Amino acid sequence: MNDAAPSPFAEQILPPWRRAVLKVGSSLLAADGGGLTPRFALGLAQFVSANLLAGREVVIVSSGAVAAGRAIVPRAAEAGAAIAARQALAALGQAQLATLWQRFFERPVAQVLLTHDDLRNRRRYLNARATLKELLALGALPVVNENDTVSVDELKLGDNDNLAAIVAALVDADALFIATDIDGLYTADPRRDPRARPVEDVRELSEAVMAMAGGSGSAVGTGGMHTKLQAAAKAGAAGIDTYLFNGRSGEVVRALAQGRLYGTRVHAGRSRIAARKYWLRHAPVEPGAIVVDAGAARALRENGASLLPGGVTAAEGDFRRGDMVEVRMHGGDGMQCIARGISQYSAVDVRRIAGCHSRVIEATLGYNYGGSVVHRDDLVLLP
Template sequence: MNQTTSDKQTIVIKVGSTLIAPNGRVDRKTCLPAISSYINQCFEQGIRVVLVSSGSVAAGKHFFSNETPSAIEKKAMAATGQSEMIATWDSLLHKPCAQILLTQADLQERTRYTNIKSTVNQLLDNGIIPIVNENDAVTSGQFEVGDNDNLSAMIAACIHADTLIICTDIDGLYDKNPHTHDDAQLIKEVKTITPEILKMAGGSNSNVGTGGMITKLQAAQKATEHGIDTIIVNGKKKESFEALFEKVNPGTFFEAQGKPLQDQTHWLIHTSKAVGELIIKEEEDNKIAVNARNLDFRDIVEVNGEFAAGDTVLIKDVKGKKIAKATSLCSSCLLNFVNDHQDENTIMESALKQGPIIQKTELAIFAPTL
């Protein structure tokens, strides 16, 4: 571990449900004092901290009698538990706290995404700790991020954080499941997240949280590709946080990429969800058209999904290979109409006059491995 958070200006700390409310109630005594003490020390040393805190559903569970809650009951639990969770952090942290509840829709739309960055920085500039969580009380379907591991990486990228710390209930990434293999070895450092590394992640062993090790690796990949060092640590151990300040790696350290993705490209690949697909002809000329950012109506053979102009779409060839993600300048309705009338010269000539159908400045070409 070459750097620690002591050398950094802004860090994002993600704390999972298993640490906050392991038994359906907020646990103020086991893990939270050490985590909050670390955050307090960071601010004392001039390090800015954003806290991404899970636990609203778990914290609200004890207010409800149903042992197998429905989806809508879980939303009610989230609404109830969120206030208790915020109150707990507010009582443990030495700085005032601010609540930020987000959905995928907030991250999807560029203006709202930019507003998140501005609001978080304004809070930090005024010595206030932003506490971020997914808005589980209202979100569902395509507007759902799904887990706070990935949300924490999106927030870290959004605000250009230096370090992402993911607190969990084991020491880090192991080469095999440590719960079922006595010979499992902790991996101390990962320079590049390869397919082999991803295969090491098993499912979650907790019935409390929504993210297992795979979501933590996904988060680490998002963060490191934005130039953000990422550390998975055992949040149950006070020594983990002591080690961070002593410049000792207490878990698994993921090294930031030396050449991070540009902001717009990173947002398209890792944050914005594609709501539709454009299938292009399997010809070299069309792949060149994508790379040259001048894809037009003639290149499209199929349109999947319903989307509006300005939405993110996935571009694939006819064999299903992912080529790029882009912001569409046309709705699926218009694209389907023109595609259905390609033999009519007047309609095609009118369509071609509109120029490219993708936003040239908002296109991310996938690497061959994706």
Template sequence: MSGERLVIKIGSNVLTDARGRLDRRSFRRIAGQIKKLRKQGKQIIMVSSGAIVCGSEKLKLNLAQKTIPQKQAAAAVGQTLLMNYYAKFLRPLPAGQVLMTTFAVSNKERSQNLRNTIEQLLRMRVVPIINENDSVVVEEIKFSDNDMLSARVAALLKADKLLILTDIDGLYDSDPRANPQARLLRVVDKITPEISKMAGGAGTHKGTGGMFSKVQAARLAVKNGIETYVLNGSRRNVLIDALERQTAGTRFKAAK
């Protein structure tokens, strides 16, 4: 197959408004860009969080107060809703759901099966939409919000680029929510201990603007030769701008 291969990770915070409720405009905005990229001949693999948020809204649950079993139940209900939204806004492109757990990319045989499935979907011009199976997996609910999963998928599929959409413009040299003078880093040549510290350090799974897990994901991706971007998913045409090297987010250069 020809065409640049992109893995696009969409965080739950990109799909919700300021009150934490689903924002249908976000689905429309992201889907519109994906359709444009497909017209350009690019291969698109999506990794999307959001099942728990979708299920919580449907079941009228308070996300902040739910137990792990309640979150897993919300994910079971919400995953169908999440896929319905994507299927609706991606039309006429077909979307295919791929639910997985982290050991699917750590076991050689399972990794090969996963790769074969996604490669077949791409050959059939389907947009694969991957999510960790939150209804049975606890770790993702507690920690990664699919950041590391997206990097592992990108490495497995030998993607050209990984684009991580979140609710902040990129990596800053300090927390922009606490420091109005914080400076956005446009390009990171190498992920050094200093860069990791800017992202929040190893003592937290989120860090500055939820950056720690994203920088960890970028570290894995660039190590595998995959250029990585952290972008504000609420920005109009942010995917297009980043790929055309317009001013958008933070770009982590791939290791040579």
């Protein structure tokens, strides 16, 4: 990795974090002439390993499949190839990309291919989140990429920056690290304007800040600084800070592993927990509700517990798995809404498991989405 010049950005101390997403773009992985190179990936892998050894969790969002495919079938490598040709290159390159990351780690690397549609659909969103969290619990290292072999609009955008922000919210990350091929955000494009100055701390993504971002500076990458700031805005809405840094600088990456940032920090507007609770409180609810007994209501209010099927007495309406619904109980003045949250089961399923112990869910339904009807991370209490 290049250590020739120190970063023009001043040192910042990273806040503590428990789980993070690291986005790595094609410009850091693509070799000259096609294919992939470990040149810069090695240092980033060492950053990941250092944090895993410290007990933290990391999810990698990695571009590079199309670049890898170009080395396998060079004749299809022309820039501007038809979408189908690029999709074929992505299919050829995905295995190469997963292999590149696996070579750096003793723990298993899990390839997870997603599209934005997977994350917009609430049921698929829940399935993706459950899979990623289970992989982390198993000690695996998830490597996420867009499923470029089937997506069209996403492939044309090539925007893994925004995908990384969505994944950060998906896994309840505390930080989003975006490795790029420049030092961070500048007041203008430093490659074209010698008067450009580093912007080390962004408290608000105003129009003036967004105007500082230029286009893509790489022949293999398709996301410029503008998409990185868009991603930071998405992450910030979920209460997640974003850190932009130069993934080509060994000095910068080693410092990052020691909790020191030479780059740009984009602050979230509110804390991650506050952002999540705000969304849960104000997102539209589906018609219907889950009705609970007094014991379950007390456990939710006093113990911060998840809603288990044993405390459920009924399900109203016809909601589906992944829908936002109200949680109600009978009170002195009739039915009272005490909470709202995302149901792990449909109304039909909730009726079948109401009053049952969590351990009999699979025997009753023939499948199991977890032991809770509404997990505490997906639930907010109401006054």
